[in-house]
Amino acid sequence: SQTIHQWPATLVQPVGSPLSLECTVEGTSNPNLYWYRQAAGRGLQLLFYSVGIGQISSEVPQNLSASRPQDRQFILSSKKLLLSDSGFYLCAWSQYRGEQYFGPGTRLTVT
């Protein structure tokens, strides 16, 4: 069966510090991978998606970036965090023509 891992579960970072969130998927190959953010009281905002290694599509201009160094690994990064980057970050995967499956999420608080 397929599983998706995200870490860390919670993170408190000062403004201006870097960020690295990691997501890995097991039990499937060549998945589509996604990063979403849910701000407090808001819906899910698609940040990035990837249909293959090294292929990243950005949905929202911001100070975040994503990379996919391996087939089942997706990384969300920032060089300098802003207060507005606080939120609940979710990684998800899907197979083509299939529903998405989400990881447990990372709660990021920028102070």
Next chain:
Amino acid sequence: DQQVKQNSPSLSVQEGRISILNCDYTNSMFDYFLWYKKYPAEGPTFLISISSIKDKNEDGRFTVFLNKSAKHLSLHIVPSQPGDSAVYFCAASANFNKFYFGSGTKLNVKP
């Protein structure tokens, strides 16, 4: 511009009654629709989906209805149970690579 909208931020229903959650979309190219359930501090879990070639899909207590002419879909939960209390998101896709989510409806099922 939000392409998927859930105009009711919250809904309260008595246990045993029907819960009806609504979702509207603007993009006529959307051809695949999904509903997710989310508990606090967890990732969303997939509930049910429907393709645009259908107007109804059932899975146990959950039924999704699609009205393409009105660009409207709804999720019916019958009978509602206290364990159904969560935030429900609808999502839509035109190419199975990108999914657009609504802002969610918080359902409270009262015992």
